[in-house]
Amino acid sequence: MSFINYSSREINCKIVYYGPGLCGKTTNLQYIYANTNQAAKGKMISLATETERTLFFDFLPLSLGEIRGFKTRFHLYTVPGQVFYDASRKLILKGVDGVVFVADSQIERTEANVESVENLRTNLGEQGYDLDKIPYVIQYNKRDLPNAASLEELQNLLNPRGVPHFEAVAPKGEGVYETLKAIAKLILTELKKGT
């Protein structure tokens, strides 16, 4: 849940990047970190293995500016994508305000994508959240690869609810900010409703 601080006039929200192993969650955060000006970002933390696979989470705090005198701060987290880190994934979803699902567009990863969305739904459910109700966007990453599945196929498979979706090439930054903006907007719109 977001944290509204009237004392420091800040509102803090938590965004989680979810998706199968090696789909590019950490790459999204790294791109945002590298391309955001110093004043708007905090330190990026990566709890990763020696081979740079996310072990627990990556964390990046961002300030987006002010709305009606309140500073909006977003805490971006990634989860470890590999199947056996499920216990850690559950922990990171605690208190989430919005989820970005990063799908790996490669045909070979179709099953991993589907499995990961199912896993997201289950783990959110355990925390009392419904994937069909929370702010949620999908990013189809690795669009530049020759073995990428068609957008239509991916949409049919992963986006029955028709949430906002973006095509991306995360290392080049294509689609990265668009995805972030979309989820931030959805979260603020949800806050406006005063849930």
Place this chain on the structure above:
Amino acid sequence: MQPQMVMYDEEFQQISAVCERLAREANAKIVFLVDKNGQLIASVGATENLDTTSLASLTAGNIAATGGLAKLIGEKEFSILFHEGEKDNLHISIIGGRVILVVIFDTRSSLGLVRLRVKKASDELNKIFDGLMKKVQVPGAGSPFAEITDDDIDNLFSE
């Protein structure tokens, strides 16, 4: 699902006062409070050269991970964690099951003293948070964001 966390000026002053007194009485370097989602609530002491945002996030991750461990062995949670370093030590405790109190101290203090003072401060903080939660649940307390427009949100991304 956890309830929405809100902080008002009045409670913030009370919380800061308790933390400041705890830091003084426990001879601690830094005292800070974090909610279980990793949001920093208050910090006092020598925080100038410290990345408190990261500390908050990692503390919450730490508590969440140890909480997971606790459940695996049939405990509800571990309410106190202690990390001992060469110079500085971390004392982490859960208050009222919802917020995390962290005390950083060195050889000028001791684990016994910190535990003693933390216990007293925890009771006081618990009372403040009880009051705060009641205040939040009053209907009409409303979000400050209730009146923002779509334009306000768009403007945030216009540059």
